[in-house]
Every structure is written in C-alpha cells, then in structure tokens.
Amino acid sequence: MKVGLDIMGGDYAPESTVKGAILAKQENPKIEIVLLGDEEIVRATLTENGGSVDDFTLVHCSQEVTMHDHPTRFLAQKPDSGIAKGFKLLKSGEIDALASAGNTGAMWVGSLYTVNAIAGIIRPCITSILPKLDGGQGVILDVGANADCKADVLYQFGILGSIYAKEVYGIENPRVGLLNIGEEEEKGNLLSQAAHELMKGTNDFNFVGNIEGRDLFSDESDVVVCDGFTGNVVLKQAEAVYTIHKKRKIEDEYFNRFNYELYGGTPVLGVNGNVIIGHGISSPKAIKNMIFHAADVIAADLPGKIKKALNNE
Amino acid sequence: MKVGLDIMGGDYAPESTVKGAILAKQENPKIEIVLLGDEEIVRATLTENGGSVDDFTLVHCSQEVTMHDHPTRFLAQKPDSGIAKGFKLLKSGEIDALASAGNTGAMWVGSLYTVNAIAGIIRPCITSILPKLDGGQGVILDVGANADCKADVLYQFGILGSIYAKEVYGIENPRVGLLNIGEEEEKGNLLSQAAHELMKGTNDFNFVGNIEGRDLFSDESDVVVCDGFTGNVVLKQAEAVYTIHKKRKIEDEYFNRFNYELYGGTPVLGVNGNVIIGHGISSPKAIKNMIFHAADVIAADLPGKIKKALNNE
Numbered sequence: 001m002k003v004g005l006d007i008m009g010g011d012y013a014p015e016s017t018v019k020g021a022i023l024a025k026q027e028n029p030k031i032e033i034v035l036l037g038d039e040e041i042v043r044a045t046l047t048e049n050g051g052s053v054d055d056f057t058l059v060h061c062s063q064e065v066t067m068h069d070h071p072t073r074f075l076a077q078k079p080d081s082g083i084a085k086g087f088k089l090l091k092s093g094e095i096d097a098l099a100s101a102g103n104t105g106a107m108w109v110g111s112l113y114t115v116n117a118i119a120g121i122i123r124p125c126i127t128s129i130l131p132k133l134d135g136g137q138g139v140i141l142d143v144g145a146n147a148d149c150k151a152d153v154l155y156q157f158g159i160l161g162s163i164y165a166k167e168v169y170g171i172e173n174p175r176v177g178l179l180n181i182g183e184e185e186e187k188g189n190l191l192s193q194a195a196h197e198l199m200k201g202t203n204d205f206n207f208v209g210n211i212e213g214r215d216l217f218s219d220e221s222d223v224v225v226c227d228g229f230t231g232n233v234v235l236k237q238a239e240a241v242y243t244i245h246k247k248r249k250i251e252d253e254y255f256n257r258f259n260y261e262l263y264g265g266t267p268v269l270g271v272n273g274n275v276i277i278g279h280g281i282s283s284p285k286a287i288k289n290m291i292f293h294a295a296d297v298i299a300a301d302l303p304g305k306i307k308k309a310l311n312n313e
Numbered sequence: 314m315k316v317g318l319d320i321m322g323g324d325y326a327p328e329s330t331v332k333g334a335i336l337a338k339q340e341n342p343k344i345e346i347v348l349l350g351d352e353e354i355v356r357a358t359l360t361e362n363g364g365s366v367d368d369f370t371l372v373h374c375s376q377e378v379t380m381h382d383h384p385t386r387f388l389a390q391k392p393d394s395g396i397a398k399g400f401k402l403l404k405s406g407e408i409d410a411l412a413s414a415g416n417t418g419a420m421w422v423g424s425l426y427t428v429n430a431i432a433g434i435i436r437p438c439i440t441s442i443l444p445k446l447d448g449g450q451g452v453i454l455d456v457g458a459n460a461d462c463k464a465d466v467l468y469q470f471g472i473l474g475s476i477y478a479k480e481v482y483g484i485e486n487p488r489v490g491l492l493n494i495g496e497e498e499e500k501g502n503l504l505s506q507a508a509h510e511l512m513k514g515t516n517d518f519n520f521v522g523n524i525e526g527r528d529l530f531s532d533e534s535d536v537v538v539c540d541g542f543t544g545n546v547v548l549k550q551a552e553a554v555y556t557i558h559k560k561r562k563i564e565d566e567y568f569n570r571f572n573y574e575l576y577g578g579t580p581v582l583g584v585n586g587n588v589i590i591g592h593g594i595s596s597p598k599a600i601k602n603m604i605f606h607a608a609d610v611i612a613a614d615l616p617g618k619i620k621k622a623l624n625n626e
Contacts, residue, residue: 147502214553236494238550240527240531244530252563254557
C-alpha cells in the first residue's frame with residue numbers, strides 16, 4: 001500500500017513531516033511512503049534527519065498550498081502543489097491514500113472535487129476519537145466539516161461512523177448514540193428530535209438513543225453522532241482539557257489518551273478514496289501515526305464498505 | 314432579604330436542603346431563609362440535624378413537585394407545592410428569591426408563567442460558570458433552556474450575560490465572545506454567522522468576536538454566548554471531566570473549581586424576579602452556596618438592571 005504524504009503540510013513542515021515519514025518507515029518498512037513536495041527540500045530534509053532517499057518514492061511538486069490559499073481555488077491556482085498532485089495520484093490509483101496536516105479546507109474541498117462523495121452520501125464528514133474511561137475508544141462525527149446538518153445527514157453519520165468504528169477500530173456492532181441534551185427521546189433541538197425519530201428502530205446501525213455531554217467518555221456508546229458545529233466545540237473543548245493538563249503538569253494515564261499525536265489524523269468519511277487530515281500542529285510522532293492510520297484505513301477499504309452498506313439499504 | 318428554599322427539591326431532599334439551609338444560616342445569619350415544604354417534615358429534619366425552627370420562616374406546603382410532574386401542569390395540579398407556592402410568594406414580593414434544586418423544567422416554566430419574562434426579552438435563559446485558568450471566572454449562556462435559538466436571541470444573551478457578569482461577579486465591561494468553530498467572522502453555522510453580524514460593532518456590550526471550544530477556559534472572554542443545545546453539551550462535558558478527576562483521584566486546584574457545589578445554582582436571566590435553579594444532585598454544601606448565590610443575585614437586582622439596559626437601547 002502506498003501512502004502519499006504532503007511534505008509541506010503543517011505548522012512545523014517540512015521538518016515534522018519528513019521526520020515523521022522516517023519514523024514510520026523505521027517502525028513499519030512495509031508501508032510505501034510517497035513524499036509529495038519540492039524534491040530539493042525533501043532530499044535536504046531527509047539528509048539532515050538521517051533518512052535515506054532510497055526508502056521513499058519522491059514526487060516533485062513545485063508549488064505549495066499554504067494556510068492562506070482558498071480551499072476552492074487551490075486546485076486551479078496550484079495544480080503542482082503536494083495536495084493537488086496528491087489528489088490526482090489518489091484518483092488515478094497511483095497512491096492508496098493521501099495524508100496532509102496542512103490546509104484542512106483544501107483537503108476537504110479537494111476530496112469533494114476530485115475523488116468526490118460516494119453516490120448516495122449527502123455529506124461526507126470528519127471524525128475524532130473519544131477515549132473511553134474503560135480503556136476502549138469511541139468516535140464522534142461530524143467534528144466540523146458540516147456546521148449545519150439536517151436529520152437525514154445525521155442519520156447517514158450513524159452509518160458512516162458504524163463502518164469506521166467496526167472496520168478500523170474492530171468494534172463489533174458499534175453502539176450509535178445521538179448527542180443530545182436529555183436522555184428522553186422528545187428532548188433536544190429540532191434537529192436532534194428529527195434525527196432521533198429517523199434513527200429509532202433503524203436496522204442500518206445499532207442505535208442506542210440519546211447521549212448527553214456527560215456520557216461522551218463513558219461506555220454507553222461507541223459512535224457519537226452530531227452536527228459539525230457541536231462536534232467541533234466538543235473536540236476543541238477536549239483538546240483544551242488536555243492542554244491544561246500538560247500546562248499544569250498533571251500526568252494521568254487516561255487523560256494522556258487525549259493527546260492528538262497518538263491518533264495522527266482523521267479520514268474524510270464518505271468519499272471515493274482514502275483522505276487523511278492531520279492536526280496543523282503535528283509533531284513527527286503525530287505524522288508517523290497519521291501514516292499508520294492511513295495504512296489502517298487503506299486496509300479497511302472504507303469506501304468499498306460504505307458503498308456496500310448503501311446498496312444494502 | 315428573604316430567600317425561599319424548596320425543601321423537597323433535589324435527589325437528596327429534604328436532608329440535603331435542610332442541612333444546606335442550616336449551614337447557610339450558621340455562616341450568614343443575616344439572610345432570612347423561608348423554608349417551603351411540609352411543616353412536619355421540615356421540623357423533623359431540622360431537629361434531626363441540629364437546626365432550630367426559630368432560625369427560619371416556615372411556609373407549609375402540602376404538595377410536592379417530583380421529577381415526574383409535567384413542567385407546564387404543576388402550577389394547576391400542585392398549587393400547594395413548594396415551587397408553586399414559592400412563585401406566588403415571589404410574585405407578591407413576600408420573598409426576594411426562589412431557589413430549588415428540584416424539577417428544572419418546573420422552575421423554568423414557573424418563571425415564565427408567574428413572574429414572566431421581562432418586556433422586550435425574547436427568551437430568558439440559564440447560565441453556568443466557566444472557571445478560567447488565570448484564576449478568574451466567566452459565564453456561559455444559554456446552557457439548555459433554549460435548544461433552538463435565533464440570532465437576535467443570542468444577541469440578547471450578550472446583554473444578559475454582560476449584566477450578570479458585571480453585577481454578580483464584579484467584572485467591569487465584560488468581554489463577550491460568540492462560541493463558534495473558527496476565529497474568522499465568516500466561520501460557523503448559519504446561526505453563529507448571523508449572530509456575529511448582529512454583534513459586530515454593537516454598543517450594547519463589549520463584543521470580542523468568536524471564541525472556539527479551545528478558548529472556553531482561557532482569558533479571552535468573560536461571557537460566552539451560544540444556543541442552549543451547544544451550551545448544555547459544553548456544560549455536561551465539563552461536568553464529565555470533573556467527575557473523571559474525582560474518580561481517578563486527581564487533585565488539582567484548577568479542576569477542583571469545576572465542582573458545581575461551589576456555585577450552587579444559576580439564576581434564570583431575563584425574568585421579573587430572582588429564580589435560582591440548583592443541580593439535582595445538590596449536597597448540603599451546594600444548597601448552602603445556592604442560597605448565598607440567591608442573596609448575591611438579590612443584591613445585584615438583575616431584573617432592574619436588565620430593564621434599564623433594554624430601555625437605554
């Protein structure tokens with residue numbers, strides 16, 4: 001399997017990305033890593049950090065997508081950037097996944113414009129991890145790609161999240177909870193009430209009812225479904241708690257699992273290809289884990305599983 | 314000042330409520346506490362816990378609002394309950410505040426049906442505390458009373474929150490942030506985009522722009538405004554983090570400030586009276602602090618300040 005890595009993506013690129021690629025290759029030589037970036041920079045950074053060009057495939061890209069590039073314009077304006085070229089290679093099957101810790105908007109829009117949403121998927125989405133107190137972990141979606149959602153979109157998130165939890169995290173028959181502000185089914189805002197109505201009694205996934213903010217980290221669900229606005233606030237609040245722990249030098253095994261570096265990145269769920277978006281502040285360790293997560297996602301064949309689930313409906 | 318306390322409100326009532334009243338009276342004898350409940354139960358519980366009937370005013374209530382009572386029906390069905398009678402006394406001015414850790418829906422609807430929303434207030438709301446890393450504290454509103462909000466409602470929350478932060482917590486010219494999923498003004502869902510547009514350049518409060526989930530506990534704002542759905546998820550997620558700390562025996566000065574017992578209760582903002590809602594699981598300490606918070610809220614004259622602010626518009 002070939003993982004394409006955008007060398008210029010992330011606040012600490014290209015050092016962090018190249019170092020991360022070297023770490024990943026050392027730990028798992030079987031993963032073919034395709035480095036997308038200016039060849040001169042890639043070679044120099046590899047050499048500086050004790051890496052060997054022979055361990056990687058290099059694809060020269062003369063342009064770079066920055067945080068200032070507009071997500072809907074970079075494909076036309078910077079066709080020779082790592083991200084744009086990466087999407088081309090992903091679409092043609094020359095790489096099996098594209099990973100970047102760079103411009104999230106560009107990665108998102110690039111997914112929708114190149115490999116496209118899977119037929120029948122109303123809105124693809126992005127996810128995050130919810131470390132569970134009992135040692136397991138859950139996923140939450142959407143965490144920011146879709147600020148406004150309708151009930152049928154949340155319903156599909158239930159399908160997408162179930163497939164992701166099962167195929168990538170090995171959770172059998174994942175329990176899907178709807179994030180809400182009360183346990184009773186009539187509670188909530190108009191969206192969650194309508195979504196509950198759609199989910200109740202479904203055979204498409206294992207719906208376990210409403211989940212409150214206090215249940216996010218408990219063992220009541222494996223998949224938490226919400227609109228991207230709420231999910232993004234939840235995710236960033238959890239990140240804030242982790243940051244405060246580090247600042248206050250609180251060392252705790254459970255809260256250490258909130259370290260984004262351990263997960264590396266999140267796939268765009270619901271598109272015809274494996275696209276992994278990393279955190280802007282990614283360290284080499286985070287990049288390494290993003291590459292490993294890309295490999296897991298490739299092995300899981302999420303697009304194939306999603307298509308199959310939609311056809312079974 | 315007279316604080317009416319619903320003796321039967323809360324999971325551990327009447328022990329917790331009566332004990333809390335005794336503690337409050339011991340610590341601050343100046344607060345007159347009016348105990349609303351079955352006189353026999355109140356007398357017995359006072360005696361059992363070393364309290365004296367002479368320290369309190371007793372108002373006998375033959376009925377009790379439970380968690381199963383419907384919020385919109387209890388006023389008609391249980392007019393002699395502590396909450397219903399309390400609202401009557403509040404409206405007539407015989408008590409200056411009504412406090413209960415019981416049926417939140419009943420307290421909320423009771424506020425709207427008896428003392429009523431202040432003229433010009435579209436939707437009253439409830440708040441919670443955000444402990445700030447630098448030692449201060451902020452407030453967030455709404456945290457659950459209004460699951461669906463429009464932009465003008467969020468705008469008014471900016472006014473209500475500013476008055477509360479200033480008059481009760483002594484924060485001069487409180488900085489109001491709009492909870493959103495990006496710092497840039499065009500970010501967000503339709504609601505937050507519209508609210509940002511309304512708030513930008515306002516003279517009614519000190520708007521400082523968008524606040525992300527990661528900024529909830531930092532010193533960038535004193536008042537965080539959001540719809541009640543998002544705010545409720547934020548509040549309960551913060552409660553979950555505190556609960557996990559206790560479970561894992563992590564003792565930290567900062568995170569200990571998330572203990573709801575320290576705050577006791579939250580006022581219903583935007584109604585013609587001082588109504589304080591406590592946490593269902595309130596301990597005696599929480600009840601004591603709810604009574605103290607009621608006293609602070611009475612002293613602040615929030616309804617008067619809110620009316621003044623609306624007339625100045």
